[in-house]
Amino acid sequence: MTTIKVTDGQDHIFNDAGLQLIGSRSPNSEGLSPRELLEASLALCVSISLQKIMDYDGVDYDRNEILIEVSATKPEDKSNRFSDFKVTVTLPSGLDGAYKEKLKSVTERACTIGNTLRAGAVVELVEV
Structure with missing residues (x-):
């Protein structure tokens, strides 16, 4: 399962092993x-x-x-x-x-x- 948790306005993407990625609202910027x-x-x-x-x-x-x-x-x-x-x-x-x-x-x-x-x-x- 993949989980998104918004923290301080930033989308954090987790799996069961923990934080994996930062989500981004626009392409080609920090995060995906x-x-x-x-x-x-x-x-x-x-x-x-x-x-x-x-x-x-x-x-x-x-x-x-x-x-x-x-x-x-x-x-x-x-x-x-x-x-x-x-x-x-x-x-x-x-x-x-x-x-x-x-x-x-x-x-x-x-x-x-x-x-x-x-x-x-x-x-x-x-x-x-």
């Missing part, structure tokens, strides 16, 4: 904005999925070569949602083309965050 957190969730899911697949396949690779960039865009009709997520992946060097294609295909199916965004999800706001 909701959009940046959403993009980071998708990027982290893709990164973890890629690594798990390569580890399972017994691939020898340099984890430091992996780079995932995600950019969310809103639809042209200006509705209050994101319509597209562009995920750019830099894979470790030395992988052959056929394996890269397999890796991308399996990663798309393995990433829970990506699957959720593609399928949509029910969001329920409950007051306690």
Whole structure:
């Protein structure tokens, strides 16, 4: 579970291990904005999925070569949602083309965050 606690006007983001991040109301400032957190969730899911697949396949690779960039865009009709997520992946060097294609295909199916965004999800706001 993730918790947001506002302290002195600042959004603090916690998990069960304690304070992890500071939230921001605007992008590219101290802390991460909701959009940046959403993009980071998708990027982290893709990164973890890629690594798990390569580890399972017994691939020898340099984890430091992996780079995932995600950019969310809103639809042209200006509705209050994101319509597209562009995920750019830099894979470790030395992988052959056929394996890269397999890796991308399996990663798309393995990433829970990506699957959720593609399928949509029910969001329920409950007051306690």
